[in-house]
Amino acid sequence: MEFCDLKKQYAEYKEEIQSEINDVIDSASFINGPSVMNLESALASYANVKYAITCSSGTDALLLAFMAYDIQPGDEIICPAFTFIATASMIALYKAVPVFVDINPETFTIDVEKIEEKVTKKTKGIIPVSLYGQMPDIDKINHIAKKHNLWVMEDGAQSFGATYNGNKSCSLTNVATTSFFPAKPLGGYGDGGAIFTNDKDLADKLFMLRNHGQEERYKHKYIGINGRMDTIQAAIVNVKLRHFDSELKLRQHAADRYTEMLTSYVEVPQIKAERTSTWAQYTIRVNDRDKIRGKLSEQGIPTAVHYPIPLPYQDAFSGYASSNEEYPVSRQLSLRVLSLPMHALISEEEQREVCDALIGALNG
Numbered sequence: 001m002e003f004c005d006l007k008k009q010y011a012e013y014k015e016e017i018q019s020e021i022n023d024v025i026d027s028a029s030f031i032n033g034p035s036v037m038n039l040e041s042a043l044a045s046y047a048n049v050k051y052a053i054t055c056s057s058g059t060d061a062l063l064l065a066f067m068a069y070d071i072q073p074g075d076e077i078i079c080p081a082f083t084f085i086a087t088a089s090m091i092a093l094y095k096a097v098p099v100f101v102d103i104n105p106e107t108f109t110i111d112v113e114k115i116e117e118k119v120t121k122k123t124k125g126i127i128p129v130s131l132y133g134q135m136p137d138i139d140k141i142n143h144i145a146k147k148h149n150l151w152v153m154e155d156g157a158q159s160f161g162a163t164y165n166g167n168k169s170c171s172l173t174n175v176a177t178t179s180f181f182p183a184k185p186l187g188g189y190g191d192g193g194a195i196f197t198n199d200k201d202l203a204d205k206l207f208m209l210r211n212h213g214q215e216e217r218y219k220h221k222y223i224g225i226n227g228r229m230d231t232i233q234a235a236i237v238n239v240k241l242r243h244f245d246s247e248l249k250l251r252q253h254a255a256d257r258y259t260e261m262l263t264s265y266v267e268v269p270q271i272k273a274e275r276t277s278t279w280a281q282y283t284i285r286v287n288d289r290d291k292i293r294g295k296l297s298e299q300g301i302p303t304a305v306h307y308p309i310p311l312p313y314q315d316a317f318s319g320y321a322s323s324n325e326e327y328p329v330s331r332q333l334s335l336r337v338l339s340l341p342m343h344a345l346i347s348e349e350e351q352r353e354v355c356d357a358l359i360g361a362l363n364g
């Protein structure tokens, strides 16, 4: 059994993908070819935002957005204590200060009740992360940001395609980012990412920053990077995007099946009524996680831990004041979370096998 079966998915779309890849190679338009522009307009219309700027990864999407906001050393940026490292490492790379906030115990997303106590005169923005595919309470976050004159940047690496009150992830904040890492719900066959905004000036700047800050050929308005997405990757993601809504439905069905099979045995994920999830991960909570993981592994069932160490407790962030604080919810959940095999094409039989093994492991 695979944790995320990309081979099975490729078998479904093989001809379409091969033909798009061949078109790119035949045209020899490898950098910023037509597939890149096509993907950008398809992404913008899918998310219902004015501009989508593709780039080399979800990490570079965050970096480019910080560059566009002209983050300065010492600026403080609020982010959750429990997320993938890239959310906070790009802040630190810029010599800005990640200010960690604990998470909500039900949704695993930033605890909106604990944001305001972290706002200081140096705070510039808030980065809520839509963890496992579910957005946080974005209305509340936008409200806090407005009150304190901060920008909000949704890290939607796991949630592109999710909704909040019917609005798409990556459309409700000043700027938002996503990732096309292969295992993300909308994944390519290599690295890729995108940035979303309705702000034309910001979009213009982002298009330049990802291409050496170039305004026109060899005329550079900003210090930028080579942060472009390959045309071949864009061609692949274009095909995947055509099938994305049906995949999201299949993921929802798979999540519903897990919940039905497991709800009397373990703590299953909770999605708030006004939200939908992409189910980037189906993450349960168990005690004795490592023992249970070992038993599942013996039976050939792959699982994953997203994430074993909250960011404030990572050595990489030991130099920041907020890493000395306590984050009880993050700490507790990091010991208990367990992600089960999840992808659009997982079968009911496979899920049955996972659940039988899990229930067996819980009882023994």
Ligand SMILES: *Cc1c(COP(=O)(O)O)cnc(C)c1O
Pocket (backbone or CB within 6 Å): 057, 058, 059, 060, 083, 084, 086, 087, 129, 155, 157, 158, 178, 179, 180, 181, 191, 192, 193
């Ligand atoms: C995957 C991920 C990223 C980074 O995306 P890459 O494309 O791998 O660079 C950033 N933030 C979160 C929350 C992620 O899950």
